[in-house]
Amino acid sequence: MSSEGDDAVKTICPYCGVGCGIQIQQGEDRGDVNFRPWGDAPVNEGRICIKGGAATQVIDHEDRLTEPLIKEDGEFREATWEEAYDRIVSEMERIREEHGPDGMGFYGSSKTMNEENYLLQKLARRYGTNNVDNCTRMCHASTVWALRTSLGAGAMTNSMEDLEEAADVFWIQGANPGEQHPIANSQYFRQAVLEGATVIQVDPHANKTTRSFDIGETDRHMHLQVNPGADIPLLNVVLKTILERHEEEPDAGWIDEEFIAERTEGFEHLKETLADFDEEAAAEEAGVPLEDIELAAEKYAMANNAAIFTGMGMSQHTCGVDNVQNEINLALITGNLGKPGTGVNPLRGQNNVQGTSDVGAMPNVLPGYQLVDDDEVRESVEEVWGFEVPDEPGLTNVEISHEAGKSVHGLYVMGENPLMSEPDGNRVEERLNSLEFMVAQDIFMTETAELADVVLPATTWAERGGTVTNTDRRVQRMRGVEKVHENTKHDLEILMEVGSRLFGEDGFRFDDVEAVFEELREVCPIYHGMTYDGLGEEGLHWPCYEEGDEGDQFLYEDSFDTESGLGQIEGVRHQPPAEVPDEEYPLILTTARLEEHYNTGTMSRRSPTLSRQHPENFVDVHPNDAERYGIEDGDMVQLRSRRGEIEVKAQVTEDIKEGVVWTTPHFAAASANRLTNDVLDDRAKIPEYKAAAADIAVT
Ligand code: SF4
Known part of the structure; x- marks a missing residue:
């Protein structure tokens, strides 16, 4: 297959937010549209995952709508x-x-x-x-809220390139790039780990991300298998460990005092919040051994440059804003912001989930995250419109x-x-x-x-x-x-x-x-300096205020975009999920996506290549729970919550923690979202997809 067909068209993969470049070529029959690699594409340099490679399969699918x-x-x-x-x-x-x-x-x-x-x-x-x-409301509304109010912009603080080059610790919490952002995971994160970086993964589920970092050097890969909804206790142990060690060894570099003094406010609030904090009880709440959390804290704090990646395991909670705020706290007290290889970086799930919000398709902001209830903003937009x-x-x-x-x-x-x-x-x-x-x-x-x-x-x-x-x-x-x-x-x-x-x-x-x-x-001020032609094949990072600006690979080099120009530290306390297990629903249901499927499966379920990998839904059940409920691997089970029930195949595996069941939202016949809870984070209004009380029984 030619890698550069003469009449091939250079475009972007329609699936995840990594934004890989691909080429497509149309045959004489218009429905004959084929994938071609784009060897020097800016983000992926020709590499492609299974979804990107199969993306052309839906173009001439027999199910296409063709008439109103x-x-x-x-x-x-x-x-x-x-x-x-x-x-x-x-x-x-x-x-x-x-x-x-x-x-x-x-x-x-x-x-x-x-x-x-x-x-x-x-x-x-x-x-x-x-x-x-x-x-965005369903995936990262809480992340956007926390980043916007505490740092200035509701987006990744850094970019793939500077992270790969400069980060020596990757802290990945509630994100699963091995499944959801495969090229970012293999090309940037895993590559950096192969070259000496350390990765700390915080997730209730062992998954493709966990396995992708299994490079035989366990001291550079930790997986903290946190309980769903217990991210605040875990991060508070990390923060408290760092603060205590700094007291014991003030010159060892546990925190960045100069950065805290000059570029942040709210440090005292964090210290007060953690003053009476019981680390052992919090570690138990998190379901992770205390010494493992302390070791992870040390690796993060002692890194030259440490980068946090955050995903829907953090954002899709009633405490989603506070979850992300605690990641921001960690980055701010250690000075891991405003330079290459650092920051707090949401991994976005769809190829334009960032842009859809950037351009104002949200109820509270106009293009460029300008608040709709700000008279001056409205007037300037009204003048154009x-x-x-x-x-x-x-x-x-x-x-x-x-x-x-x-x-x-x-x-x-x-x-x-x-x-x-x-x-x-x-x-x-x-x-x-x-x-x-x-x-x-x-x-x-x-x-x-x-x-x-x-x-x-x-x-x-x-x-x-x-x-x-x-x-x-x-x-x-x-x-x-x-x-x-x-x-x-x-x-x-x-x-x-x-x-x-x-x-x-x-x-x-x-x-x-x-x-x-x-x-x-x-x-849209953050796009103002971009011209359509000027985007070329490389594209441009926002903010790009004036024509000729090259866009920023990383944000906040000199100051934060907050009212005071300072990064906002704010201590947060544990808030359990709105629904916790009880006698009737004794398990915690959590959900996530698969590499081969894309959200509601509208496209991926119609792709033969993708559908073949996972033709139907399933639920991961821990062996101890399977024994308790009399479930054998491969049994059809009924999974129930207060809102509904679905029938799925059981997969008995130690990938999931005891007491937790894990399934996906991709399949219409048995979607996890018939069960999930629609209670919202009260600020960002994101639903709590990641924790609901559930029960299971063999059908
Ligand atoms: Fe790249 Fe994501 Fe498309 Fe895979 S799905 S090719 S990682 S953009």
């Missing part, structure tokens, strides 16, 4: 675009007239591009509501579905599948069914689209161009081949048409995707 559909008497019928637009516009106008603008909700999507999400949130705001959100933006933050996506049929009566869903992705799926189904009107814009008939009134056939990632922003803030261009199905439309085209029909062409009709990017950068 309208539901009549409970059945879909094919419709013209004209009919579909008429229905959408008349229903949206009716809902606004009868219920006001907050009667609608809008879901953006991290599977779609910056320009598309930008236009969707502009459409919502022109409609008169801030009820617009995206799936030419209409008034509502000044109160809107509902988040889980709140929108909670309110469906109550205060929210219509929903516009672009590329999302909330019936599968939101917690307590039975409740979501009931709520979505109580809407007066829903439009779903997608490439396949998703479980959510089945409930819609109008379904619009969109084009795939490979058939259109635009920009996406990867996990380390690199804005990159995607480029497309010819459309495979004539009557499908690009998401941007659809949004322009709906916007123009509702509000007139001014502000909603653009010549091309570049024109939308031009307007985006006008209202």
Whole structure:
């Protein structure tokens, strides 16, 4: 296979947030679109994981939506675009007239591009509501909250390149890059460990990440198998150990006194919070031997440069903001911020989950994380847009579905599948069914689209161009081949048409995707210095304020972007999950994803290569629990929570801790999200996917 086909198109993998470059080539038959490696792609240098290599398999899949559909008497019928637009516009106008603008909700999507999400949130705001959100809410809303308020920007502080070169300790908590960010894990983290770095993994589950660091040198790989929901006690032991050792050996470099004095505030609060802290009890709460946590603390504190990676094991809790705040505390007291090889770095799950938030598809911020309730911000954006933006933050996506049929009566869903992705799926189904009107814009008939009134056939990632922003803030261009199905439309085209029909062409009709990017950068300070052409093949990291700026590989070299310019330290205390095991539900259910599947499986379940690896769901059960419940490896079991039940195959394994069961949300027939808890972190409004009380029985 040629590595550089003459007419191959350079674009970005549509799956995870690493943002690997790939090439695609279209044959004479438009449906014949094939993968080609991109040898000198900036992020991955030609390497690819199983998902990226199989990404073209969905482009000409027989299940593609190819015509607009309208539901009549409970059945879909094919419709013209004209009919579909008429229905959408008349229903949206009716809902606004009868219920006001907050009667609608809008879901953006991290599977779609910056320009598309930008236009969707502009459409919502022109409609008169801030009820617009995206799936960041489900994965890293708490991380974004903590990073934004304590450091300044809701994003990775550093970039892959500087981390690989400079970090000598990787602290990976609640993230599983071996499954979820395979190229980052193999190319950057594992490579660094092979060259001498140490990795400390904190996770209740032994997984591909654990095994990828098994290089025969156990002193450079620790796996702290923490109990789900006990990350604060574990990190508080780390912090307390570091503070105590500093008292004993003030010159040994346990903390960075100069950094604390000059660049932070709140250190006293942390010390007070930990003053009466009982380390032994906390280690027991965490389910990890005290001496192991102390050793991990020493390795982190004594590193020249230590980098924290944080994932959904940390963020998807009712204490998600505090979990991440404690990671920030650790980085700040040791001076591990503002230089290469350090920082607090969320690993983002989808190829544009960073960008979807950057461009303002969130209820509380306008493009560039500018607060919607700040008069000055609103005025500057209104000047460009030419209409008034509502000044109160809107509902988040889980709140929108909670309110469906109550205060929210219509929903516009672009590329999302909330019936599968939101917690307590039975409740979501009931709520979505109580809407007066829903439009779903997608490439396949998703479980959510089945409930819609109008379904619009969109084009795939490979058939259109635009920009996406990867996990380390690199804005990159995607480029497309010819459309495979004539009557499908690009998401941007659809949004322009709906916007123009509702509000007139001014502000909603653009010549091309570049024109939308031009307007985006006008209202989004962190993208302001980027030009569409200037992104080239390398892309640019934000912030990029002025044309010619090269973008920042790492943030906060001189000061933090907080009001005082100082990093905010704040001690936090343990808050158990909202649901803890009891007599009726004696186990802790936790969830995570598999390398071969992608979120709700809309695409990956249709890929023969990916689906073959894991055709159905399963649950990991510890051997002691299996014995107690009479479960043999391979038995079908019923897994129950207070919200529902699913039937899955049991996998008896020591990968999971005793008392904990682990499963995935990818499979419609038995999705973990029929069981998960929809209780929210009260600030970031992220649901507690990672800990629920459950029970199990052989069927
Ligand atoms: Fe795609 Fe992520 Fe795999 Fe790279 S690591 S090929 S971006 S799924």
